[in-house]
Amino acid sequence: xxxxxxxxxxxxxxxxxxxxxxxxxxxxxxxxxxxxxxxxxxxxxxxxxxxxxxxxxxxxxxxxxxxxxxxxxxxxxxxxxxxxxxxxxxxxxxxxxxxxxxxxxxxxxxxxxxxxxxxxxxxxxxxxxxxxxxxxxxxxxxxxxxxxxxxxxxxxxxxxxxxxxxxxxxxxxxxxxxxxxxxxxxxxxxxxxxxxxxxxxxxxxxxxxxxxxxxxxxxxxxxxxxxxxxxxxxxxxxxxxxxxxxxxxxxxxxxxxxxxxxxxxxxxxxxxxxxxxxxxxxxxxxxxxxxxxxxxxxxxxxxxxxxxxxxxxxxxxxxxxxxxxxxxxxxxxxxxxxxxxxxxxxxxxxxxxxxxxxxxxxxxxxxxxxxxxxx
Amino acid sequence: xxxxxxxxxxxxxxxxxxxxxxxxxxxxxxxxxxxxxxxxxxxxxxxxxxxxxxxxxxxxxxxxxxxxxxxxxxxxxxxxxxxxxxxxxxxxxxxxxxxxxxxxxxxxxxxxxxxxxxxxxxxxxxxxxxxxxxxxxxxxxxxxxxxxxxxxxxxxxxxxxxxxxxxxxxxxxxxxxxxxxxxxxxxxxxxxxxxxxxxxxxxxxxxxxxxxxxxxxxxxxxxxxxxxxxxxxxxxxxxxxxxxxxxxxxxxxxxxxxxxxxxxxxxxxxxxxxxxxxxxxxxxxxxxxxxxxxxxxxxxxxxxxxxxxxxxxxxxxxxxxxxxxxxxxxxxxxxxxx
Ligand SMILES: Cc1cc2nc3c(=O)[nH]c(=O)nc-3n(C[C@H](O)[C@H](O)[C@H](O)COP(=O)(O)OP(=O)(O)OC[C@H]3O[C@@H](n4cnc5c(N)ncnc54)[C@H](O)[C@@H]3O)c2cc1C
Numbered sequence: 001x002x003x004x005x006x007x008x009x010x011x012x013x014x015x016x017x018x019x020x021x022x023x024x025x026x027x028x029x030x031x032x033x034x035x036x037x038x039x040x041x042x043x044x045x046x047x048x049x050x051x052x053x054x055x056x057x058x059x060x061x062x063x064x065x066x067x068x069x070x071x072x073x074x075x076x077x078x079x080x081x082x083x084x085x086x087x088x089x090x091x092x093x094x095x096x097x098x099x100x101x102x103x104x105x106x107x108x109x110x111x112x113x114x115x116x117x118x119x120x121x122x123x124x125x126x127x128x129x130x131x132x133x134x135x136x137x138x139x140x141x142x143x144x145x146x147x148x149x150x151x152x153x154x155x156x157x158x159x160x161x162x163x164x165x166x167x168x169x170x171x172x173x174x175x176x177x178x179x180x181x182x183x184x185x186x187x188x189x190x191x192x193x194x195x196x197x198x199x200x201x202x203x204x205x206x207x208x209x210x211x212x213x214x215x216x217x218x219x220x221x222x223x224x225x226x227x228x229x230x231x232x233x234x235x236x237x238x239x240x241x242x243x244x245x246x247x248x249x250x251x252x253x254x255x256x257x258x259x260x261x262x263x264x265x266x267x268x269x270x271x272x273x274x275x276x277x278x279x280x281x282x283x284x285x286x287x288x289x290x291x292x293x294x295x296x297x298x299x300x301x302x303x304x305x306x307x308x309x310x311x312x313x314x315x316x317x318x319x320x321x322x323x324x325x326x327x328x329x330x331x332x333x334x335x336x337x338x339x340x341x342x343x344x345x346x347x348x349x350x351x352x353x354x355x356x357x358x359x360x361x362x363x364x365x366x367x368x369x370x371x372x373x374x375x
Numbered sequence: 376x377x378x379x380x381x382x383x384x385x386x387x388x389x390x391x392x393x394x395x396x397x398x399x400x401x402x403x404x405x406x407x408x409x410x411x412x413x414x415x416x417x418x419x420x421x422x423x424x425x426x427x428x429x430x431x432x433x434x435x436x437x438x439x440x441x442x443x444x445x446x447x448x449x450x451x452x453x454x455x456x457x458x459x460x461x462x463x464x465x466x467x468x469x470x471x472x473x474x475x476x477x478x479x480x481x482x483x484x485x486x487x488x489x490x491x492x493x494x495x496x497x498x499x500x501x502x503x504x505x506x507x508x509x510x511x512x513x514x515x516x517x518x519x520x521x522x523x524x525x526x527x528x529x530x531x532x533x534x535x536x537x538x539x540x541x542x543x544x545x546x547x548x549x550x551x552x553x554x555x556x557x558x559x560x561x562x563x564x565x566x567x568x569x570x571x572x573x574x575x576x577x578x579x580x581x582x583x584x585x586x587x588x589x590x591x592x593x594x595x596x597x598x599x600x601x602x603x604x605x606x607x608x609x610x611x612x613x614x615x616x617x618x619x620x621x622x623x624x625x626x627x628x629x630x631x632x633x634x635x636x637x638x639x640x641x642x643x644x645x646x647x648x649x650x651x652x653x654x655x656x657x658x659x660x661x662x663x664x665x666x667x668x669x670x671x672x673x674x675x676x677x678x679x680x681x682x683x684x685x686x687x688x689x690x691x692x693x694x695x696x697x698x699x700x701x702x703x704x705x706x707x708x709x710x711x712x713x
Contacts, residue, residue, distance in 0.1 A: 001377070001378055001379065001380055001381055001384060001441055001632060002376065002377055002378065002632070002636075003376055003378055003629055003632055003633075003636070004376065004636065005376060006376070006377075009376060069376045069377065072376065073376075260707050260709060263709045264707075264708055264709050267709055275704060275709065276700060278704075278709070279651075279700040279701075279703050279704050280651075280700070282648070282703050282704075282707065283626075283648045283651050283652050283700070283703060284652070286626065286629075286645070286648040287622050287623075287625055287626040287648070287649075287652050288625075290625040290626050290628060290629040291621070291622060291625035291626075293376055293378050293625075293629070294378055294624075294625045294628060296376075297376070297377050297378040297379045298379065300377060300379065301379065311617065311618050311621050314614075314615075314618045315618060315621065315622050318618075318622075360611070362614075363610065363611040363614035363615065364607070364610065364611075364614075366614035366617055366618065367604075367607075367610030367611065367613055367614045368610070370617065371586075371590050371604075371610075371613055371614065371617060372590070372594075373590070373593060373594070373602075373604035373605065373609075373610050373613065374594075374601075374602055374604055374605040
């Protein structure tokens with residue numbers, strides 16, 4: 001029971017810290033500026049090339065097969081350096097590792113891990129959000145291809161993506177959870193159109209909507225067996241709920257560090273309320289750091305989390321929204337037309353209780369799957 | 376980094392849990408069962424857990440903050456009505472000054488519980504409260520010049536918390552020096568961190584016990600022909616309670632580890648963050664548990680208020696939300712406006 005680095009971990013931390021000293025890009029947060037996305041791929045590739053990305057994944061796909069606790073070190077050092085968070089792709093990688101065949105793993109995963117192939121996740125549809133299994137996008141076989149028709153929405157990074165992980169109905173005649181399959185679909189083809197959606201904080205590169213109108217993909221790009229789509233989707237979203245997977249501690253820590261600096265520079269300009277909001281944000285971020293350490297340590301026992309991911313997601317959401325409140329009350333809304341970064345951080349934080357399954361859905365899962373209350 | 380419990384720590388946790396399962400008060404009425412209380416106290420004495428912070432041959436505590444926090448959490452989970460935190464904190468103070476351990480001793484704090492009571496010379500200027508004082512014959516206090524003094528205690532009474540007794544100390548009460556050495560400031564800081572870590576662990580256990588109580592009730596109580604636990608509104612209340620408990624567990628774990636592993640100021644900061652988090656969570660959780668119990672939850676016979684009362688006391692001991700947010704701010708050098 002030790003929060004401290006082992007000698008190997010300490011050596012790794014030092015190496016990373018030295019690298020960051022000269023390689024930290026001056027990027028705005030993805031949540032507040034579209035400029036982030038222009039440089040995001042470069043950041044991912046730089047981290048990967050220097051040996052600091054994909055640490056816990058198999059070597060065969062470009063990983064390092066280190067214990068997952070190394071990810072926590074990366075998050076801490078990125079935050080301390082004021083660097084952007086590590087790209088959050090763990091859910092895609094885990095989904096494919098668990099459900100993809102050897103060909104899929106060998107062919108598709110290295111490009112995801114090294115940051116050369118950009119992916120987005122096409123699950124949600126206008127009529128299928130929380131009730132994801134009700135989705136209507138169809139995939140129909142045609143020779144050794146599948147033809148895909150449907151409408152995906154709130155697809156994160158759709159404008160930057162080369163590929164989309166599409167969940168589509170391949171068998172309309174079985175119960176709704178059983179008729180779904182997953183595919184890799186190229187975003188660069190005539191049958192695919194994507195249109196960015198503007199978020200409430202004004203940014204336009206966070207998510208978009210994608211229409212598939214007779215888009216084609218080879219049968220070899222089906223991920224998992226026919227009908228395995230629902231299980232793959234559940235693997236993906238459960239990893240999407242884990243703060244350790246997402247590297248969000250670094251993102252939150254970076255914001256609160258900046259707020260602390262702001263208050264320290266002119267302490268008497270702030271009265272009780274914003275300072276108290278900031279204190280709560282500090283407490284929440286510290287809690288999440290400890291929580292991630294706890295969860296990642298449990299993985300050393302080989303425990304992978306099922307419903308506990310919902311607990312993590314709810315904790316992470318509370319942290320992000322506490323940080324959002326602190327940003328708003330310390331930074332102000334920017335009524336005078338000056339810097340509105342704080343407002344953007346705040347407004348973005350509202351999405352955390354919706355994306356990856358809403359907080360209500362997470363509470364349903366905690367109540368029924370962890371507390372054992374009647375479903 | 377590997378924050379899993381060691382096999383010894385897991386064994387400790389399990390043996391505390393077994394004792395708790397055997398001798399905890401299962402109902403409010405059982406709090407008055409003198410025979411059970413005596414057995415419980417004897418079992419706890421025999422376990423030696425209250426001496427975990429006394430000095431080993433090298434003067435170091437036998438166990439770290441992690442082990443004592445494990446015990447505190449398990450005891451609180453069963454609302455165990457035998458002293459633990461008070462005697463442990465008293466023993467830790469004695470060890471820091473190289474004073475011989477004493478049996479049946481606890482600590483005294485200010486009336487709002489937020490700080491150790493301070494004696495002036497050989498007497499008390501203000502009223503104070505000896506906490507966790509069942510069976511205690513004496514309480515330790517700090518003196519204004521930083522020394523350690525002891526005062527004899529009268530019989531303990533039941534206060535806010537029905538599981539842990541108190542003794543009121545009136546102004547003018549006499550104290551006798553335990554040591555004429557002053558306690559170094561770093562020791563006071565570490566000791567405070569231990570107090571915060573232990574009260575956080577106690578609240579964590581309280582939350583776990585309370586959530587379990589409410590969950591069982593939600594499965595057993597039927598309305599509209601269904602278990603109330605099938606209603607989404609009730610489910611979401613309990614889900615939030617569970618999540619707040621888990622967050623508290625993570626923060627409290629680091630606080631317990633930090634007591635002996637980090638520099639005193641860093642240990643205090645970790646403990647203050649955990650305490651602020653757990654104090655807010657514990658009140659919310661215990662209130663939720665009363666709500667889920669409906670009318671029954673508002674009766675003296677229901678264990679729900681036993682948990683809430685215990686949480687209120689552990690929250691106030693060494694300071695609750697406000698004082699600990701202040702500590703967090705001071706640690707980041709954004710304390711008080713100058
Ligand atoms: C920033 C952002 C990024 C996203 N990125 C992606 C992405 O990359 N890929 C992707 O596929 N999707 C993505 N999404 C979509 C997201 O997964 C959905 O928005 C989410 O699952 C909720 O679905 P919905 O919007 O249809 O809301 P609805 O399901 O219509 O829910 C509306 C409200 O009703 C509540 N509700 C619904 N059902 C229940 C129930 N059973 N019990 C209690 N309350 C209920 C919800 O909690 C919510 O408050 C993203 C969303 C956001 C905001």
